[in-house]
Amino acid sequence: MSNADPPDILTIRGVTKRFAVGDGEVEALAPVDLTIPRSEFVCMIGASGCGKSTLLRIIAGFEEPTTGEVSIYGKVVNGPGSDRGMVFQDYALFPWMTVRQNISFGPRQRQLPREEIERTTDEFIRMVGLERFADRYPNQLSGGMKQRVAIARVLANNANILLMDEPFGALDALTREQLQHELLQIWKRTGVTTIFVTHSVEEAVLLADRVLVMSAGPGRIDSDFRIELARPRDVSSPEFNALRRDIARRLTSHLTLARA
Amino acid sequence: MNDHATTISEREERSIAAARSVNRRRNRQRLEKLRAFALGAGFPILLILIWDRAVAITGTRLIPSPYQVAVMMYDFSFGGVYDDAFSGTILIHVWKSVQRVYGGFFLAALIGIPLGLLIGRIKLLRQLLDPTISLLRPIPVTAWLPLSMIFFGLGPNAAIFLVFLGAFYPILLNTMFGVRSIDPRLFEAASMLGCSGTGMFRQIVLPASLPAIFSGLRIAHGFAWILIVVGEMTGVPTGLGSVVMDGRTLSRTDLVITGMIVIGACGFITDRIIVAISNRLLSWSPQHRE
Ligand SMILES: Nc1ncnc2c1ncn2[C@@H]1O[C@H](COP(=O)(O)OP(=O)(O)O)[C@@H](O)[C@H]1O
Numbered sequence: 343m344s345n346a347d348p349p350d351i352l353t354i355r356g357v358t359k360r361f362a363v364g365d366g367e368v369e370a371l372a373p374v375d376l377t378i379p380r381s382e383f384v385c386m387i388g389a390s391g392c393g394k395s396t397l398l399r400i401i402a403g404f405e406e407p408t409t410g411e412v413s414i415y416g417k418v419v420n421g422p423g424s425d426r427g428m429v430f431q432d433y434a435l436f437p438w439m440t441v442r443q444n445i446s447f448g449p450r451q452r453q454l455p456r457e458e459i460e461r462t463t464d465e466f467i468r469m470v471g472l473e474r475f476a477d478r479y480p481n482q483l484s485g486g487m488k489q490r491v492a493i494a495r496v497l498a499n500n501a502n503i504l505l506m507d508e509p510f511g512a513l514d515a516l517t518r519e520q521l522q523h524e525l526l527q528i529w530k531r532t533g534v535t536t537i538f539v540t541h542s543v544e545e546a547v548l549l550a551d552r553v554l555v556m557s558a559g560p561g562r563i564d565s566d567f568r569i570e571l572a573r574p575r576d577v578s579s580p581e582f583n584a585l586r587r588d589i590a591r592r593l594t595s596h597l598t599l600a601r602a
Numbered sequence: 603m604n605d606h607a608t609t610i611s612e613r614e615e616r617s618i619a620a621a622r623s624v625n626r627r628r629n630r631q632r633l634e635k636l637r638a639f640a641l642g643a644g645f646p647i648l649l650i651l652i653w654d655r656a657v658a659i660t661g662t663r664l665i666p667s668p669y670q671v672a673v674m675m676y677d678f679s680f681g682g683v684y685d686d687a688f689s690g691t692i693l694i695h696v697w698k699s700v701q702r703v704y705g706g707f708f709l710a711a712l713i714g715i716p717l718g719l720l721i722g723r724i725k726l727l728r729q730l731l732d733p734t735i736s737l738l739r740p741i742p743v744t745a746w747l748p749l750s751m752i753f754f755g756l757g758p759n760a761a762i763f764l765v766f767l768g769a770f771y772p773i774l775l776n777t778m779f780g781v782r783s784i785d786p787r788l789f790e791a792a793s794m795l796g797c798s799g800t801g802m803f804r805q806i807v808l809p810a811s812l813p814a815i816f817s818g819l820r821i822a823h824g825f826a827w828i829l830i831v832v833g834e835m836t837g838v839p840t841g842l843g844s845v846v847m848d849g850r851t852l853s854r855t856d857l858v859i860t861g862m863i864v865i866g867a868c869g870f871i872t873d874r875i876i877v878a879i880s881n882r883l884l885s886w887s888p889q890h891r892e
């Protein structure tokens with residue numbers, strides 16, 4: 343990331359997605375347009391089934407858009423690439439690799455010199471605080487630790503867009519809080535552009551520079567809230583709660599509409 | 603100062619207590635192991651006792667007593683009792699059978715694993731080969747016996763071919779199944795980290811399907827020992843299967859039973875070796891540990 347790069351890292355233009363289901367088709371995404379500046383922390387929130395995962399998977403290159411295109415610094419995405427890294431809700435760690443091997447997987451693919459791979463790996467193991475667990479296998483870790491490995495694995499690969507699909511959804515409240523805090527620290531240190539899908543309005547307001555509310559049938563971006571609160575944010579402050587209320591209202595207006 | 607002293611002694615006490623509980627747990631584990639061993643070994647001993655009594659009570663001459671079989675086993679291993687063609691020949695027969703079993707088995711693994719990985723991963727190959735495999739698979743291996751004797755003649759190669767056929771399908775099918783049941787997210791994760799092509803096979807497809815491959819190898823290995831006996835009954839002079847056949851021809855049931863026991867022991871020991879290897883390679887996967 344040099345300063346010569348344009349300020350917008352990600353551009354989504356007219357992206358739609360239709361899935362063939364049986365004889366018919368499901369329209370998962372209506373045309374979506376979105377621009378995300380470098381180093382922004384964006385949260386996406388919306389009812390279940392409104393196309394959040396689909397949009398994220400299109401950005402990752404796991405799915406092709408039916409129409410439209412996604413580009414990174416002006417270069418059109420056509421498949422997965424190491425500039426974008428996904429953190430899945432169910433971790434998707436390689437179970438036969440230790441923590442260290444999982445994290446070094448990306449650097450190892452690029453045939454870097456051994457010392458450099460080791461240095462990068464150690465750096466990210468330290469960043470997510472797993473020094474003592476570096477030689478354990480994923481099944482010997484707690485959910486929170488697994489998700490730390492997943493984050494480190496993507497960052498060690500030098501990804502400059504971090505895509506997170508409800509990453510903390512399966513964790514208990516305390517672990518989730520801890521990880522939210524750590525994620526913010528990492529984001530501050532690395533400046534990695536982050537797109538974070540969540541169910542929780544509170545989580546979105548706590549983390550994001552910008553909250554996108556999505557609505558279903560077919561999925562589109564309904565509203566775009568800017569969160570100007572200084573970090574660390576106080577979840578009990580009136581400003582925080584006002585934003586939370588506004589966003590929750592946008593969200594439920596669709597739920598009632600969809601039900602009607 | 604005083605405070606400090608208390609904390610140290612408290613800490614010591616705690617660590618002593620911890621060590622004690624570790625000791626207790628270890629003792630319990632040892633006892634559990636001993637119990638499992640006693641039960642596992644006790645049942646065969648009971649069977650031998652029943653066998654011994656049954657032979658004594660019925661007074662049959664068709665079935666030897668366990669003692670007679672033990673003598674035969676001694677003679678087969680070391681010689682010096684009957685001093686006939688079978689005395690002290692155990693190693694030759696075991697060695698011949700082992701060569702044939704593992705000749706067929708490794709050949710089956712060498713072809714079955716790569717083929718299974720490819721068929722599991724590449725749709726075109728699956729469409730090309732799956733129907734043929736499904737058609738050939740239900741044919742019992744023993745039904746191949748006449749054909750294999752035409753192909754390979756009377757001799758060890760026919761036996762190796764039978765072992766190969768019997769071992770091939772479990773290895774192939776389990777490998778295919780293993781590949782098909784890999785979580786697709788692992789492929790996505792690998793490709794976003796810059797892995798593709800042959801690197802994907804080596805680093806993801808193979809290790810991810812290793813548990814399934816090993817269960818295939820284990821089943822195949824069992825079949826291999828079963829089939830070697832069938833294979834060696836077709837007129838080879840050495841091998842454990844031929845010992846059993848000779849015993850039958852000579853009406854020497856003690857030799858037949860001795861051969862059976864040696865085959866069972868070989869299968870058992872080699873199965874343990876496979877389990878040990880798979881436990882080692884699959885230590886990351888607790889579901890597959892024994
Ligand atoms: N592979 C697929 N095949 C068919 N339909 C799909 C597929 N993936 C998602 N969909 C459909 O697309 C819509 C959006 O799904 P998704 O992006 O998973 O929503 P969200 O992540 O917001 O809950 C849903 O109606 C879902 O059923």
Ligand SMILES: [Mg+2]
Pocket residue numbers: 394395396507
């Ligand atoms: Mg989803």
